[in-house]
Amino acid sequence: MTASHSYLRIAVLATVAAMCHGAPAIAADAPAAMAAAPSAAINPKAVLSAMERVADWQLANPSQHRPDDWTQAVGYNGIMALANISGSAKYRDAMIAMGEKNNWQLGPNHYHADDHIVGQTYAELYLQTHDPKMIAPMRASFDDILANRRTGTLEFTVKGNQDRWSWCDALYMAPPAWLRLSAITGDQRYLDFAISEWWVTSDYLYDKEEHLYFRDSNYFDKREANGKKVYWSRGNGWVMGGLVRVLQYLPENHPARPRFVQQYQDMAAKLLTLQQPNGLWRASLLDPASYPMKESSGSALYTYAFAWGVNQGLLDAKAFKPAVQKAWSALVANVQPDGKLTHVQPIGLAPKVFDDNLTEVYGVGGFLLAGSEVYRMAVLEKAKPQTVSVTNPDVTLRGDELAEATIGKGINQPVVMDAATSAIVNSQVIGKQIVFPVNLAAGETRRYLVLPAARLAAVPPADVKTHARFVPERLDDFAWESDRTAHRVYGPAIIKDPKEHLISSGVDVWVKKVRTPVIDKWYQRGEYHHDIGEGLDFYDVGQSRGCGGTTILADGKLHNSANFSKWKVLADGPLRSIFELTYADWDAGNGRKVSEVKRFSIDAGSNMTRVETRFKASGAGPLTVGVGIVQRDGEGHYTANGEQHLTSYWQPPHGDDGSIGCGVILPAGADKFDVIDQQQLTIANAEPGQPFVYYFGAGWSKSGDFADADAWDGYVYRYAQKLKLPLKVSSP
Structure with missing residues (x-):
């Protein structure tokens, strides 16, 4: 068994176990012969069913090509498109398994476009999981290409020509990877490179009279049997x-x-x-009579492109929608009952005749891409989605941030579709609002469609990225986390525990290096003070303010509350967790009794927790509130920024465990900063009964996000800037 065969078998077997329903995971588990061929009907259920049948056959019968080869990577493009609309997690799981097997590396030929395409899937997975390792090798490779840019000829007979995009296929393989990396990083250089090189290739290979591309310079003077120029279907596809x-x-x-x-x-x-009466396109576009074979791969790419254009409003629906419907019916007719896609032109120069039964993974990729847009066309046929536009008003990238929109009238069980890609986006309903993640370049606007889940054939499984819960099994802790960090505070049981006797309202920090939930796993394990690959707790909050605990200042002293007495979870992920903790009366100095209710909120993609607290107090007048960060022995790095109303602290290293950074932001303004009893305090007045809002958060030197104090300081500063420039969300 080859490596590629082995890894896909492993991926499929691993992902089958994760399925949450009893349907067969792959075609091999199903009966050898299905009752009927897939339906060519254009409705969400039929289209998704055809896509899943074809994908399942491919996963069960993996290609023998190298796992980072362009042929495989086109298949990955299609499987990702399916994963974004399917109700099964197995398709994305298979792509993650593929990336792990490849160590997230591009193909072996550094400059060759064919070896960049696998990066498209890495980038799309990153945009969903935000795991830095998924794009690190690609970024290093592309940076090196930019530093050592090739400027040679595109003449196909000259050695080294394929160090640039000298053949038209390259325009599918490489540029989308470069643009996706630019979108992820906000680095304009990747986008500029892709645009510049695209038009160099276009100026060389594009026939402006025919509006078609020559495959490469070898075809400039070649002619078909009928005297027409040679333009390959799949190449233009x-x-x-x-x-x-x-x-x-x-x-x-x-x-x-x-x-x-x-x-x-x-x-x-x-x-x-040039579409033929049977709905497909022949291998040679201008001489179809010389190439009589039905052909699936080029036809699938045109179906994908046409359907996308109709869905975007870029192509006239009256002219192009019938062509899409005709092409999709013809493509589905080329699928055998077991899911095998046939009539796929093999890799070769002039395929006038080939076996009708031939398949290839790149043909499957094209079919699935086409299906994803035909599916959207079917979903939107009767739906009237709410269009939500989200704009980044900032001069820098806003990545992995939640947008929040009011749900339109009559939309029950809403889901969110990315208008650019047809992907169903992870989302969460909170009251009358829906939140969903966005990734926006400086000044960019992207559109999203909110529609009822009933219009879909399936809803993809949610990615759980935040979690909050009361932990009675561990002395009434309350713990919460995002995909970046985790915290806990102490409840009443620990006060009476004979070993602990701990009275503290300080905020503890649990550091993590994975983007998946850890709280429940760690509590179940009962041991979280050693890192076994996910992170650990080494913060030691004790009776300090920890990272973001509050205190009342009076007479130069800190007056801290005891442990929380009540809790209430208001929302528990997958993208935002909200909960309230009540702190009973305590002596706040000057004869005043104070109590408070704190509402905490943490978002996916964020190291920061928002707190809105309301104090009740005896006596008149405001309270002087300090939001604290405990100062450690040794040389740490502390920053107080009066203009941005923030403090940031990078602790001295804790042995081999690394350093923790903590930050506090008071968006309404900080009156002063002070250090009392080794607590670094950001101080402002709070009126009893009125909301007092602040943010706190933590990062870790071993998380992969913050290498040093400067990186953490930069994050806290940029977060404060984001609060001043919220995303602009509009819906007609």
């Missing part, structure tokens, strides 16, 4: 697919976008005239 996948991540306000849109529309208009 790669370009059309590349245009779609570039436009998905090219910001709508980018000055280069209109030129891409124009080429896309010009090519689409030409290709529409």
Whole structure:
């Protein structure tokens, strides 16, 4: 068994175990012959069923190509598109298993476009999981290419020409990976490179009269049997697919976008005239009579591109929608009852005749991409979605941040679709609001569609990224986490515990290096003071304010509450967790009795927790409140920024456990900063009965996010800036 065969078998077997329903995971588990061929009907259920049947066959019969080869990577593009609309987690799980097997490396040829395409899937997985290892090798590789950029000829007979995008297929393979990395990092260089190189290739290979691409310079003077120029179907299909996948991540306000849109529309208009009566396109576009075979791969790419354009409003639905419907019916007719996609043109120069039964993983990828947009077309046929536009008003990237919109009238059990890609986005309903993650370049606007879940054939499993709960089995702790950090505070039982006798309202920090929930696992394990690959608790909050605990200042002294007395969970993920803790009366100095109710909220993608606290107090006048960070022995790094109303502290290293950073932000303003009893305090007045809002959070030197104090300081500063420039959300 080859390596590629082995790893996909492992991926499938691993993901089958994760399935939450009893349906067969892969075609091999199903009966050898299904009752009927897949339906070509264009409704959400039928389209998704056909896609899953084809994908299951492919996973059960893995390609023998190298696992980082372009052929496989096109298949991964399709499986990711399916994962974004399927109700089963196995498809994305298989892609994560593939990335782990590849160590998230690109293909072996550093400059070759074919070896960049696998990075598209790494990037799309990163945008969902935000695991830095998924893009680190790609970023290093692309940085090196930029530092040692090739400028040679695109003449295909010259050695080294493929160090640039000298053949039209390259426009599908590489540019979308570069744009996705730019979207992730906010690094404009990747986007600029892709745009520049695209137009170098286009100026060389694109026939502006025919609105088609030559495959490479070898074809400039070649002619078909009928005397026409040679334009390969799949080659131009790669370009059309590349245009779609570039436009998905090219910001709508980018000055280069209109030129891409124009080429896309010009090519689409030409290709529409070349569709054959059976709904497919022949291997040679201008001499179909010499190439009589039905062909699935190029046809699938055109179906994908046409359907996407209709869904975006870039192509005239009256002209192109019938072409999409005809093409999809023809493609589904090429699927055998067991899910095998047939009539896929093999890799070769002039495939006039090939076995009808041939399949290839890149053909499957094209089919699944086409299906994802046909599925969207079917979903939107009768639905009237609410369009939500989200704009980044900032001059820097806003990545892995939640947007919040009011749900439109009549939308029950709402879900969110990314308007650019058809993916169903992780979301959470909180009251009349829906929150969902966005990733926006500076000044960028992206659109999302909110629609009833009933319009879909399935809803993808939610990614749980936040969690909050009362922990009675551990002396009434209350613990919460995001995919970046975790905290806990102490409840009443620990006060009476004979070993602990701990009275404290300080905030503890649990550090983590994984993007998945850990709280329940660690409590179940009963031991979390040693790192076994996920993180640990070494903070030791004790009776201090810890990281973000409050105190009342009077007569130069700290007056701390005891442990919380009541708790209430208001929302528990997957993207935002909200809970309230009540602190009973305590002596706050000057003869005043104070109690408080704190509402905590933590978002996916955030190291910071928002707190809105309301004090009740005897006597008149405001309370002087300090939000604390405990100061450790040794040389740490402390910053107080009066303009931004924040403090940031990077602790001295704790042996091999590394350093923890803590930060506090008072968005309404801080009156002063002080250090009392080794507590670094950010201080402001609070009126009893009125909300007092602050943010606190923690990072870790071993998380992969913060290498040092400067990185942590930068994060806290940028977070304070974000609070001043909230995302702009609008819905007509």
